[in-house]
Amino acid sequence: MTSHTDNGATDPKFFDLKDLPHIVRPLDRRDKVETDILNVIGNTPLVKLERIPKEEGVQCDVYAKCEFLNPGGSVKDRIAYRMVADAEHKGVLVPGKSVIIEPTSGNTGIGLALAAAVKGYRCIIVLPEKMSDEKVNTLRALGAEIVRTPTEAASSDPDSNINVAKRLAKEIPNAVVLDQYNNPCNPLAHYDGTAEEILWAMDDHLDMLVIGAGTGGTISGTALKIKERCPSCVVVGVDPLGSILAQPHDVNKTDVTYYEVEGIGYDFIPATLDRAVVDRWVKTDDVHTFNMSRRLIKEEGLLCGGSSGSAMWAAMQAAKSLKAGQKCVVILPDNIRNYMTKFISDQWMEARNFKPLIKHETLWWWDKPLLEEMVQRPAVTVSSDSSPRDAIAALRNTHAPMLFIIDQNKSIKGVFTADNVRRRVTNLSGNTSETLDKFTVKKYYKVDLAQKPTLGLISRILDMTPFVAVVKTDDTPLKLEQPVGVVTSDDLLINTIEVNHVNGK
Ligand code: P1T
DSSP states (O other): OOOBOTTSOBOOOOOOGGGSOOOOOOTTOOOSSOSSGGGGSSOOOEEEOOSHHHHTTOOSEEEEEEGGGSTTSBTHHHHHHHHHHHHHHTTSOOTTTOEEEEEOSSHHHHHHHHHHHHHTOEEEEEEETTSOHHHHHHHHHTTOEEEEEOTTSOTTSTTSHHHHHHHHHHHSTTEEEOOTTTOTHHHHHIIIIIHHHHHHHTTTOOSEEEEEOSSSHHHHHHHHHHHHHOTTOEEEEEEETTOOTTSOOOTTOOOOOOOOOOSSOOSSOOTTOOGGGOSEEEEEOHHHHHHHHHHHHHHHOOOBOHHHHHHHHHHHHHGGGSOTTOEEEEEEOBBGGGGTTTTTSHHHHHHTTSSOOOOOTTOTTTTSBOOGGGOOEEOOEEETTSOHHHHHHHHHHHOOSOEEEEOTTSOEEEEEOHHHHHHHHHHSOOOTTSOGGGGOBOSOOEEEGGGOOBHHHHHHHHTTOSEEEEEEEOSSTTOOEEEEEEEEHHHHHIIIIIHHHHTTO
16 A cells, blocks of 8 residues: 655655454443543543634534543553553563653653553653653653754654664663554554544544544544545644654755644654545644644634644635535644743743733833843853864853853854853763764744844743843844844843833832
């Protein structure tokens, strides 16, 4: 079942799910007492949405499949449990002996750590630094060990979470990588579970199914079964801008860019994604995504995560083509807990321009722009070919809160902070004889003078971090970012309260 795309390139071969052994659990089960928490996975509620579809001018009925209500907080509990059960059945995993290692954006990790906690496995989760600290803390609480990898590492890079997991599996005795990107139990869990539940709830009739794609397991498994029983159902795939899952597959050309939403989108086509089942793709961006997640929480009371906003926003675009009485099901993959310090925080949203800055009418300086002369801590720079030890010495000698790391063109490669060095050395067993690149922070809070940031915005960012980098984008076509300096809370106070005092206000 190999599928060919526009330019003739070939996707990985998808599995023949029908031929695999099936486990369809009883639907609508209501046992008085559950044997363990893993038994509670699945059978999630399907909830009719009353407000957002109306506000968006959507005529059809829209239902949310609340996967965020799974015990580990996401749809990925299903596949974690299924992969573990299958590997135990085959004798690949032996409780008390095997070590589970998995590359993940976090939720599969939480599902595996949950199963590992209940069944008694050591579990090592390898996830990119981009993923939230809330996921990491949940994983740690479940007893998992964590290895974090650089966000910017491409999947083929030796430092990617996928390759680091492979390497660890070679080094650690009795290690097993269940490998959600290549394991047929991933789509199978949805073919046997998620799809059966939706078909049961909808009496085998729905007109549209909207699902975000990461590994593609959810969309491939669910859509395949639903199309068998309801062939007219239109399957809509959701893929963030910056990912290639929706693109014609061209290995020589990728438009991979950074986006904040977690769990969906990749820079390669996983074997667990069957693009042949997707009738239509909708590309999403972070602004629409997170604002829709906030609306799902505020207007529908659904305590879901970021990719739920992507799926719902895409559903609102696609379902406009449906008529009254038709039915659209959208899957909400994970829960609010994973993002308490991210899109749930207004400051986090405002700092990224995902939401307008809150108003503060009583503060005279709130809407005033930050001027270059107000930046009292000039940029201290270090060249990208310096050593971490030189950079630490520069921090100590200048008392600067952070250094800008610059290349030969004097454009910024990232920043260097003592806090990041300490974290890397203590949590990731890094050491200061590594290259400066390993200690370069690429995502940091900054404002660009070219965009006339207000003091209010700086104050909101300072709610989250002790200092804000100030940069200036030049007018050249390359739009190079030049370092200007650093602003801290006391700099903001000098420019606001002190002026206030001098003015006798
Ligand atoms: O992998 P897939 O079945 O396509 O599900 C996509 C998805 C959507 N939303 C969230 C929040 C997710 O975490 C995921 C997928 N997550 C992983 C691949 C993972 O390792 O957790």
